[in-house]
Amino acid sequence: xxxAGGGDDDEEADSTRAMERAEAGAPGGWPGALEPDEPDDLxxxxxELEPAGSSSCRVIVHVDLDCFYAQVEMIxxxxxxxxxxxxxxxxxxxxxxxxxxxxxxxxxxxxxxxKEKCPQLVLVNGxxxxxxxxxxxxxxxxxxxxxxQLQSDELSALTVSGHVYNNQSVNPRDTLHIRLLVGSHxxxxxxxxxxxxxxxxxxxxxxxxxxxxxxxxxxxKPNQQTVLLPESSQDLIHSLNHIKxxxxxxxxxxxxxxxxxxxxxxxxxTFSSKILEKELGISVAQRIQKLSFxxxxxxxxxxxxPQSFSEEDSFRCSSEVEAKTKIEELLASLLxxxxxxxxxxxxxxxxxxxxxxxxLCNRESRQCPIPSHIxxxxxxxxxxxxxxxxxxxxxxxxxxxxxxxxxxLTLLSVCxxxxxxxxxxxxxxxxxxxxxxxxxxxxxxxxxxxxxxxxMED
DNA sequence: TGGGGTTAT
DNA sequence: ATAACCC
Numbered sequence: 413x414x415x416a417g418g419g420d421d422d423e424e425a426d427s428t429r430a431m432e433r434a435e436a437g438a439p440g441g442w443p444g445a446l447e448p449d450e451p452d453d454l455x456x457x458x459x460e461l462e463p464a465g466s467s468s469c470r471v472i473v474h475v476d477l478d479c480f481y482a483q484v485e486m487i488x489x490x491x492x493x494x495x496x497x498x499x500x501x502x503x504x505x506x507x508x509x510x511x512x513x514x515x516x517x518x519x520x521x522x523x524x525x526x527k528e529k530c531p532q533l534v535l536v537n538g539x540x541x542x543x544x545x546x547x548x549x550x551x552x553x554x555x556x557x558x559x560x561q562l563q564s565d566e567l568s569a570l571t572v573s574g575h576v577y578n579n580q581s582v583n584p585r586d587t588l589h590i591r592l593l594v595g596s597h598x599x600x601x602x603x604x605x606x607x608x609x610x611x612x613x614x615x616x617x618x619x620x621x622x623x624x625x626x627x628x629x630x631x632x633k634p635n636q637q638t639v640l641l642p643e644s645s646q647d648l649i650h651s652l653n654h655i656k657x658x659x660x661x662x663x664x665x666x667x668x669x670x671x672x673x674x675x676x677x678x679x680x681x682t683f684s685s686k687i688l689e690k691e692l693g694i695s696v697a698q699r700i701q702k703l704s705f706x707x708x709x710x711x712x713x714x715x716x717x718p719q720s721f722s723e724e725d726s727f728r729c730s731s732e733v734e735a736k737t738k739i740e741e742l743l744a745s746l747l748x749x750x751x752x753x754x755x756x757x758x759x760x761x762x763x764x765x766x767x768x769x770x771x772l773c774n775r776e777s778r779q780c781p782i783p784s785h786i787x788x789x790x791x792x793x794x795x796x797x798x799x800x801x802x803x804x805x806x807x808x809x810x811x812x813x814x815x816x817x818x819x820x821l822t823l824l825s826v827c828x829x830x831x832x833x834x835x836x837x838x839x840x841x842x843x844x845x846x847x848x849x850x851x852x853x854x855x856x857x858x859x860x861x862x863x864x865x866x867x868m869e870d
Numbered sequence: 871t872g873g874g875g876t877t878a879t
Numbered sequence: 880a881t882a883a884c885c886c
Contacts, residue, residue, distance in 0.1 A: 480886090501872045520871055541873065662884050695878090696883095715876085724873060777880065825873090 457702055469588065471595040472712065474625035475602055477551070477614040478634045482509040484547050485536050487611050496530055498523075499538035502726060506538060510634050539725075550610055558605055562598065573600035574616070574637035577628050578644040588642055592618055596639045603637065623708035624648065626659055649706040652677050658703050665700065668692065680704035717831075721749050724763070724825030732806075732815045735824060739805050740798070742826040747794055750828055756790050757828030758782055760801065762808040765823035775823070778808040781830075791834050 477483065481499040486492050486509065496512035498505040505526045508517045515530040526533055538544075570584055573596040582589050599616035606612050616637035617629025627648055628640040640648060652658065655677060656666040672691060674680050681704045688697040702708065723742040729735050739762070750757055761779035768774065782790075782804075789797050805826065813819050 476886095504871055506872060522871080539873075545874095660884075664883060718875070720875075722874070726872070775881090779880080823872095 457707060470620055471591050472619055472622050472625040473595055473599045474617045474629045475614055476629050477612055479507050479509055481507050481538050481544055483612055484544050492534060495534050496532055498526055498533050498535045500535045501539045554605060554609055558602055572639060573597050575632050577631060577638050577640045578647055580641050580644050592639050592641060599637050621708040622710055623703055624706055645706045649677055655680050660703050661700055677704050719831060720827055720829035721746055722825055722827035724823060726823040729821040729824065730819060735809055736806060738824050739826060740802055743801055746826055746828055755831040755833045756787050757831050758787060759830035760804060761827040761829065762805050763825035763827065764812055764821050767820035767822050776812055778811050
């Protein structure tokens with residue numbers, strides 16, 4: 413029974429995304445595709461048959477933590493463990509544990525609907541992401557260590573760990589099958605380490621590319637894993653009920669495809685490549701049509717430390733004073749975070765959302781370089797940075813909002829980006845983001861930094 | 871929808 | 880700076 417689909421159920425720690433982050437790397441164009449009198453519209457890819465053992469044959473392990481925020485909350489307070497638990501941000505239950513799911517609570521349900529469905533639901537506030545971030549860094553650290561220690565000699569090869577998609581039988585003489593089985597043992601080891609060392613459960617999917625690994629990871633849901641053998645790829649991809657369930661096809665693209673009469677995976681597979689390229693551009697068209705066949709050659713790329721830090725809050729704001737107060741609040745938290753990271757931001761950005769008639773995704777932003785004299789103070793105990801930074805941010809604010817006219821905002825966000833490393837340490841290496849300043853191994857548990865603590869590191 | 875994050879144009 | 884994508 414493969415009722416995969418259902419889709420993006422679980423939250424992942426930021427760090428686990430390193431394993432599945434898509435990196436386009438799309439080749440420029442394919443000469444043949446441009447030929448005007450090319451009669452056939454058959455997809456030109458499909459080339460995937462290659463001698464087994466060829467270097468382009470990959471085994472991808474995709475790990476996906478179960479309801480991550482809810483798990484962190486249950487670890488913080490074990491009394492919540494056997495109760496239906498929801499994590500609340502504003503009036504939304506952004507995620508919930510599996511007890512709550514059994515009782516009908518869904519992700520991103522309003523608190524009202526959730527309480528109606530499940531009156532016993534326990535809610536915790538999850539607007540402060542600090543503890544989730546801390547756990548996420550621990551996950552990253554652990555995965556990096558495990559990857560270095562991986563030894564294939566221990567991994568017994570002829571058995572599978574976990575489920576096989578479709579219950580397909582393994583052919584022990586098929587090299588691809590065997591390699592995927594080894595992958596299933598690596599996945600099991602990762603999940604075991606995750607549980608033993610951090611107390612976190614999760615799912616894993618093992619397949620020949622990132623798309624398939626991610627899709628198959630969700631087939632058996634909490635705390636289980638599944639391997640996909642190549643012969644079942646088409647079954648997996650066709651188990652999706654709609655193209656929007658394909659990672660890489662988001663809201664907008666799905667709408668555009670629907671306007672072309674494309675709604676099922678097979679619709680997309682059989683649609684004219686040329687027309688698709690005219691509608692969406694060659695890059696997107698070729699990529700998503702390949703995805704519809706379960707083909708994805710995007711590489712696994714290490715994500716490294718984050719490239720930006722931001723703090724946001726949604727709330728009603730209709731005066732400059734309210735805005736300034738909120739900006740100070742957001743900025744104070746950000747300075748703490750940036751301080752612990754060890755790198756320095758060279759750009760600051762202010763983001764707003766206007767009330768208006770709820771256009772989806774209506775955010776506007778203004779950004780500017782951070783003056784170098786302020787950047788310098790950021791590293792070594794940032795005194796006096798608050799006032800000038802607020803000043804800059806208020807200028808950005810007035811650049812977007814005419815404060816002489818009435819206005820109504822529903823969100824403010826401050827973002828630090830363009831991060832440059834202050835320490836000269838080993839640039840792309842693992843040590844780089846496992847430096848003491850980033851380490852989350854503090855045994856004191858909750859550690860709240862004040863700004864004056866910042867010059868204590870190094 | 872929340873509080874984040876990334877890449878492409 | 881915006882728009883698309885991801886969780």
